[in-house]
Amino acid sequence: MSERVRWSWSRLRAPLLLLTLVTSSLVAAACTENLEGGAACPSLCPEQSQQVRDTTFEAVALDTSLGGFPSLGLSATMLLANRPDTVVTRNILRYDALVTSFNPNGTGALDSITTIDSVYLRLPLDTSGRRGTAPVTVQVFDVDTTASDTVPAVLRSLFRPDRLLGALTVTPFTTGDTIKIPLSKTAVARKIAAKARLRLGLRLVGGTGQLRPRAFTLGTGAATVQYDPATDTTYRPIAVATTTTIAGATPDVNLAYTVYSLTDVGSPPLTANTLLVGGYPAYRTYLRFNVPARITDSSTIVRADLILTQQRSRFGNANDTVAVLPIVPATTSAVSDLRRILDLAAEGRFAGVDSTRLVPSDSGARTINVLALARNWRNLPTNVPRALAFRISQEGAQPAELRFFNSKAAAGLRPKLRITYLPKSEFVLP
Incomplete structure (x- = not known):
């Protein structure tokens, strides 16, 4: 290498090194500074993600139980x-x-x-x-x-x-x-x-x-x-x-x-502050949710659970394990008849909500995974309520029942949603 080339490189090396140090410092500052907007840093620094948020709240706008299932025939x-x-x-x-x-x-x-x-x-x-x-x-x-x-x-x-x-x-x-x-x-x-x-x-x-x-x-x-x-x-x-x-x-x-049953002795009547699934004749329970749009529409939901507090039941096959089957109402708000809403509801497995097996004589908090359902709420038309319902397996052919506290019960016993989500971040130049 000629003396002139070596001299030119030695003169350029110092400015380049300084530029590299300055650029690294700016990037480091951007990654450590708590920007109010919060959108620039994850784009500049892929190793730092938005903070996942977890919230548990009373999201039930309406909950009720309706008897007389299944329909005759x-x-x-x-x-x-x-x-x-x-x-x-x-x-x-x-x-x-x-x-x-x-x-x-x-x-x-x-x-x-x-x-x-x-x-x-x-x-x-x-x-x-x-x-x-x-x-x-x-x-x-x-x-x-x-x-x-x-x-x-x-x-x-x-x-x-x-x-x-x-x-x-x-x-x-x-x-x-x-x-x-x-x-x-x-x-x-x-x-x-x-x-x-x-x-x-x-x-x-x-x-x-x-x-x-x-x-x-x-x-x-x-x-x-x-x-x-x-x-x-x-x-x-x-x-x-x-x-x-x-x-x-x-x-x-x-x-x-054509073929149907008569009931001479059936399950006890529905009591105050109670949701009932099953029994004889069988009940179904309906829950309608009110979840903020910033969660359903403007975030990525990574976990969603419905938390119900079970009451102890002594009726029917109280010590047997029975399955609670979710059903998903899909009618618009133009349909107000709950019986019709429940009759037209789709099986929960098609919406990714699995059945849960419980023992009627047990009590305490019960968690039902509703992640797939919650993720789909953003895709529903605005006139379709965000709702979930439950029926019991062998409905109308076995007397087991499951009782839960409703939204009018004491604060610690009411139905709740627990949602873990990542707020949506859009790329914005700082």
């Missing part, structure tokens, strides 16, 4: 129970279209049914709902009447000895997935000859226990009335499915009264 299973200190129910099954003719030996010609044999009610069961180790008797009654048979008091009056069609004694805990209850051949043959309808009422007597009959599985799976159309054993038995037609009723009302 919409339950996959029913509860048939005789537990006098807890729950007592009856089941109604309607067969308004009995088969009155058959095809003898596949000849193609239809003959009227004049005699029948092997008549019984085939009752599929959900074996997870069996309770009781002592024998009980399932009784079947003819509950058809010209009176208003959608009125529970009218139906209960028809459970009397002169209307008994059949009975079967079983031990609930040892039953299989189906039981067959023999029915009176004479009574059913009379109905077939008259082309009349058959409406059955079921109850348990003679002991304490419960069964869980299947109602519908994708439109099938309910109990059937089965009989042979003749005494000749070569004829295939006829199975009649449940169906009903109520004069002037809409299809959904007809569906509701």
Whole structure:
């Protein structure tokens, strides 16, 4: 290297070194100074991030519980129970279209049914709902009447000895997935000859226990009335499915009264300062939230929990572990009927809110992760309330209930949201 080049570099090295030191000092100052705006530093100094904030507050604008679930006709299973200190129910099954003719030996010609044999009610069961180790008797009654048979008091009056069609004694805990209850051949043959309808009422007597009959599985799976159309054993038995037609009723009302339950003894009434999920008939709980836009719309939520304080319950299957299932209301504020809002709500798993398993007889604070739901609030239209609701598993087919304190309870017991978030930072030149 020539002397001139070495001399030029030695003269430039000092200013460059000074410039480097000054630049480093400015960057260091920018990274340590607490700027009011706060937006420049994270961009200049990627190693320093915004401070994560954590807040727990009473965000519930409305909370309430609504009973009478599930709607008639919409339950996959029913509860048939005789537990006098807890729950007592009856089941109604309607067969308004009995088969009155058959095809003898596949000849193609239809003959009227004049005699029948092997008549019984085939009752599929959900074996997870069996309770009781002592024998009980399932009784079947003819509950058809010209009176208003959608009125529970009218139906209960028809459970009397002169209307008994059949009975079967079983031990609930040892039953299989189906039981067959023999029915009176004479009574059913009379109905077939008259082309009349058959409406059955079921109850348990003679002991304490419960069964869980299947109602519908994708439109099938309910109990059937089965009989042979003749005494000749070569004829295939006829199975009649449940169906009903109520004069002037809409299809959904007809569906509701095809297979349903009556409650003789149910869960205690809802008390003050309480939210109720489950019970019999079952309740659902609805919560609407009011969360500041600076959190939902102007931050990144990294954690969100709903904190509920559970009350101890002694009703039903109090010591069993039961699942609380979240549902997400998605209707706009134009819909004010809470029953309709809950009927139209989507399953919580589709919104990323998982079920929570609890024991009714326990108490204390319970935390439910609602992070996915809270993150989605910013995407909802302004006319869709930020809300969450809960129902119990096997709703309408088991009596367990969960009770929580509501927003009118003492301050330390009220529902709360706990949210951890990172305030949004926009790049701004200092």
